[in-house]
Structure formats: C-alpha cells, structure tokens
Amino acid sequence: MSNRLRIIFAGTPDFAAIHLEAIIAADQHDVIAVYSQPDRPAGRGKKLKPSPVKQVALDHQIPVYQPLNFKQTDDQEQLKTLAADLMVVVAYGLLLPKVILDAPRLGCINVHASLLPRWRGAAPIQRAIEAGDAESGVIIMQMDEGLDTGDMLLEARCIITAEETGGSLHDKLADIGAPALNQALQLISTGQITATPQDHSQTCYAPKITKSELQIDWQQPATIIERKIRAFNPFPVTYTHLNGERIKIWQAEHCTQQGAAGSIVHADKKNLIVACGEDSLKLTTIQLPNAKALDIAAVMNSKAELFSTASQFDPISANE
Structure with a gap:
C-alpha cells in the first residue's frame, strides 16, 4: 500500500x-x-x-x-x-x-x-x-x-x-x-x-505589526530601539523625523555615549550617533526621503549639513 x-x-x-x-x-x-x-x-x-x-x-x-x-x-x-x-x-x-x-x-x-x-x-x-x-x-x-x-x-x-x-x-x-x-x-x-x-x-x-509602532521613540533605551530596528528590517522598516522629514532607519549599533534623547551627540564623515533614553545608537544605514537606503558614510558625504550636533530628531508625536 x-x-x-x-x-x-x-x-x-x-x-x-x-x-x-x-x-x-x-x-x-x-x-x-x-x-x-x-x-x-x-x-x-x-x-x-x-x-x-x-x-x-x-x-x-x-x-x-x-x-x-x-x-x-x-x-x-x-x-x-x-x-x-x-x-x-x-x-x-x-x-x-x-x-x-x-x-x-x-x-x-x-x-x-x-x-x-x-x-x-x-x-x-x-x-x-x-x-x-x-x-x-x-x-x-x-x-x-x-x-x-x-x-x-x-x-x-x-x-x-x-x-x-x-x-x-x-x-x-x-x-x-x-x-x-x-x-x-x-x-x-x-x-x-x-x-x-x-x-x-x-x-x-x-500581534500584527501596526504603523504606529514603526516610529522610533528616542526616549526608550538604545537596546530596545536597536532590537526594533533589526526586527522590522527589511519590512516594514522603522523611521524617525528630522525637521519634519521622514528618515528610515535600517541598521544601527548600540553605543554608550549619553545626551538628551533624540539629539545628535556625534557626527563626522563616517559616524552619526544619536542619544536615546539610555545610552545611544550609531546609525549605520539610513534612507532619506526620495532616496535609496545608504550606509552612513555615503549619506554624510553628500548631506552632512542635515546632521549637525545641534540637530534633534523630532519627538514621536510629531508629523503623525
């Protein structure tokens, strides 16, 4: 049989x-x-x-x-x-x-x-x-x-x-x-x-992933945000706002630098570090509006003026 x-x-x-x-x-x-x-x-x-x-x-x-x-x-x-x-x-x-x-x-x-x-x-x-x-x-x-x-x-x-x-x-x-x-x-x-x-x-x-979860809350600890970024890569991808412009965050690494949550604490030709509620994140791959996802060195080479250490990412309630 x-x-x-x-x-x-x-x-x-x-x-x-x-x-x-x-x-x-x-x-x-x-x-x-x-x-x-x-x-x-x-x-x-x-x-x-x-x-x-x-x-x-x-x-x-x-x-x-x-x-x-x-x-x-x-x-x-x-x-x-x-x-x-x-x-x-x-x-x-x-x-x-x-x-x-x-x-x-x-x-x-x-x-x-x-x-x-x-x-x-x-x-x-x-x-x-x-x-x-x-x-x-x-x-x-x-x-x-x-x-x-x-x-x-x-x-x-x-x-x-x-x-x-x-x-x-x-x-x-x-x-x-x-x-x-x-x-x-x-x-x-x-x-x-x-x-x-x-x-x-x-x-x-x-539970099913909702749109409201995708925006990064910089008040959270860096560990939590970094895990969320990885979890939602390659879909649906986390994001944040800077001066009202949506920026997708594809990859980031945990750092220990401190600062006001959402503030850029370090920016140079190869690095962009953002303070969180606890510790900070080094953003390694991001996507600007109407552009492709790029490693941070490529972004800073052409758009460094957007990311001065005086800049602050918008709070989670902005633009929503």
Whole structure:
C-alpha cells in the first residue's frame, strides 16, 4: 500500500512558497490543489499580481483556488470534493472554520514560525527579535479552532544572533522549516507521528505589526530601539523625523555615549550617533526621503549639513 498522501497546500507569501517547493521537490506525496489569497495590486501600474505560492502552483500545473474566505458553502464543498488526506497550511492569512479543518481525512497541519506556545499569532519572527529572544524555531502543529493552539507534532530550532534581522531570521526558519515539514509528512503518512499538547500557561502572543509602532521613540533605551530596528528590517522598516522629514532607519549599533534623547551627540564623515533614553545608537544605514537606503558614510558625504550636533530628531508625536 502506498504511503503517498493527497495534500492540499494553503499559503500565500514567500515563506509558504519555499515550503510548497520543498514538498514538490521531495516527490514523496501529491499536491493535488493549492489555496492562496486573491491576487493583489502591485507595482507602479497596480496590476494584479499572483502570490508567491500561486506562482509556484502555476509553474507546476497544480490547480489553484482563491476564495475570499471559507464562509461560502460552495467554497467549502469544493474543498471537500478534492478528497484530500491532509491540508498543509503555511502563512495562508485566512482563518479556517471547523468544516474546513475537518474536511481532509487527517485534518490540517500548520507550519508556525516560533517555538510554541511562545509567539502565537501574526508576527512571530519580528516579535522574537524585538523581545531579545535567544532562539526561535519552527513548530509543525495539528490545527484546531484556536489561534495556534493545536498539538505539536515536530519542532526545529535555531539561534537568534545579536545581528539577526527580521529578514535573516525569516530565511533561517524557512531553511529549517521546509525539511521539518517533509519529515513530519513522512511520519504522518506511516502513522509514526506523536502529538504533544502545548503548555498553555506559557503562552505569549505576536500581534500584527501596526504603523504606529514603526516610529522610533528616542526616549526608550538604545537596546530596545536597536532590537526594533533589526526586527522590522527589511519590512516594514522603522523611521524617525528630522525637521519634519521622514528618515528610515535600517541598521544601527548600540553605543554608550549619553545626551538628551533624540539629539545628535556625534557626527563626522563616517559616524552619526544619536542619544536615546539610555545610552545611544550609531546609525549605520539610513534612507532619506526620495532616496535609496545608504550606509552612513555615503549619506554624510553628500548631506552632512542635515546632521549637525545641534540637530534633534523630532519627538514621536510629531508629523503623525
């Protein structure tokens, strides 16, 4: 008897596409359908663009379904008729009702980018860096009706370095998550998987990132600001204002110089140091309005007059 599973894959962004590619490349199971969020406008022309997951499916001639949600009976019945053994969900972006969770023979599993029950929710990668966690990982989880509350099937761990960004941790987790998913699928297909309940007393949540969080509050300690800068790099990127102009801060390093919060305490051809509520930050990569992100030496070479030691970055309430 074949152990090949009939799999529905549901996902949307690059992180999910990497996992779909891994299943297809392993060729141990059959992806019979892909679900992804509807195409979104993108680029200057605002033309509709398929999600990364949809593009992978199209490249491999896999049928694609894109319901707005699963509230319509027709969408629910369509999924049921696929007669899947299992549904794999990776960063899909839609809540699945019980009728969908129960439709595949073996239910639905999820690849979650944190060490559950820590960082349940929408932004686990960024929140782990922002909080100063020493490690992260991927959990393969049996889905239930709760928010990332299902039993854990398999985990893979990685270290969060002192230089980690949201982008680099995303890539690390994709690198360990894809093989972990394939391993879990093999264990499920042979009936060898073991489910472990989460310790709900250890739960913490990773809420969606809001625009209001991105502006730097120079009254905070340098350590906290520096972690936030790394967490939100390369998206959505922190920013501050100087004389009413928005400046994106892509990278910074912790320093111990002191001064009034938000004031420039040192500026030369290669350095720009800003005082925080505690200690200071050396800004190393910034982006001026209508310009590209540049290292600070390149910025100071052409725009040094903007950053004199008499300058003060605007308080957080300005221009908002």
